[in-house]
Amino acid sequence: MLDARDNFQSAGWYEALERTVALTVAAEHPERILDVGCGTGYYLRGALAAVGDSARALGMDLSPAAVSRAARSSDRIDGLVADVWSLLPIRDGAANVILNVFAPRNAAEFHRVLRQGGLLLVVVPQQEHLQELRKAGLALDIQPDKAQHLTGGLAAHFTLESRQGLSEQLNLPAPAVAALIGMGPSAHHSGAVGTAPATAGTPALRAVTAAFDLFSFRRRDNTP
Numbered sequence: 001m002l003d004a005r006d007n008f009q010s011a012g013w014y015e016a017l018e019r020t021v022a023l024t025v026a027a028e029h030p031e032r033i034l035d036v037g038c039g040t041g042y043y044l045r046g047a048l049a050a051v052g053d054s055a056r057a058l059g060m061d062l063s064p065a066a067v068s069r070a071a072r073s074s075d076r077i078d079g080l081v082a083d084v085w086s087l088l089p090i091r092d093g094a095a096n097v098i099l100n101v102f103a104p105r106n107a108a109e110f111h112r113v114l115r116q117g118g119l120l121l122v123v124v125p126q127q128e129h130l131q132e133l134r135k136a137g138l139a140l141d142i143q144p145d146k147a148q149h150l151t152g153g154l155a156a157h158f159t160l161e162s163r164q165g166l167s168e169q170l171n172l173p174a175p176a177v178a179a180l181i182g183m184g185p186s187a188h189h190s191g192a193v194g195t196a197p198a199t200a201g202t203p204a205l206r207a208v209t210a211a212f213d214l215f216s217f218r219r220r221d222n223t224p
């Protein structure tokens with residue numbers, strides 16, 4: 001999955017999202033960035049490149065292989081293997097920005113490790129995201145009301161500052177479609193939705209919708 005994710009990301013298919021994330025993070029002029037569910041570290045590297053040289057980052061993930069890959073990819077990224085549902089082994093107020101891209105969230109712990117006034121940037125797929133793959137039986141459904149679920153779950157600890165939609169049509173050659181399937185949750189499932197090796201023979205897809213919502217949440221000061 002990590003190889004597939006690396007291949008797809010390094011080919012630049014989600015570059016528009018990567019750029020938007022980087023600019024949003026850079027506008028905060030952060031010294032410390034925490035990426036929860038960092039995966040390959042793609043979005044974290046982009047953010048660091050857009051921020052001043054003195055900024056440092058911690059890439060956290062449940063997967064040791066992902067953390068290792070992210071930490072080895074940049075000398076400004078340290079790595080932490082941890083479960084987001086546990087008490088995170090991170091100091092109170094250690095980060096100016098928390099990045100959370102297609103990954104689970106722990107509102108109370110994010111509030112604790114974020115500095116006063118800090119930004120939580122969450123990216124989730126829109127309902128239309130990869131709908132052409134779903135119609136072809138090549139991807140899993142997206143949870144309905146994802147955005148509502150997200151804002152409700154964070155409301156006690158964070159104030160929603162902005163929501164930005166990003167949508168484009170990707171003209172994907174077959175290897176990119178295979179990588180896209182292999183890097184997502186569909187890769188875990190058998191049957192019509194194939195495993196990564198079964199993507200050999202995957203068709204090219206001319207117009208695949210990539211659609212994301214970026215939510216900027218500001219840490220509330222007056223929560224328990």
Ligand SMILES: C[S@@+](CC[C@H](N)C(=O)[O-])C[C@H]1O[C@@H](n2cnc3c(N)ncnc32)[C@H](O)[C@@H]1O
Pocket residue numbers: 005036037038039040041042043060061062063066082083084085100101102103104
């Ligand atoms: C869809 S991937 C996104 C990775 C990366 N943010 C990106 O967009 O390339 C979700 C990531 O969340 C991580 N993850 C899943 N459950 C987790 C948990 N309980 N604690 C920490 N990380 C978790 C996975 O290992 C995976 O790397």
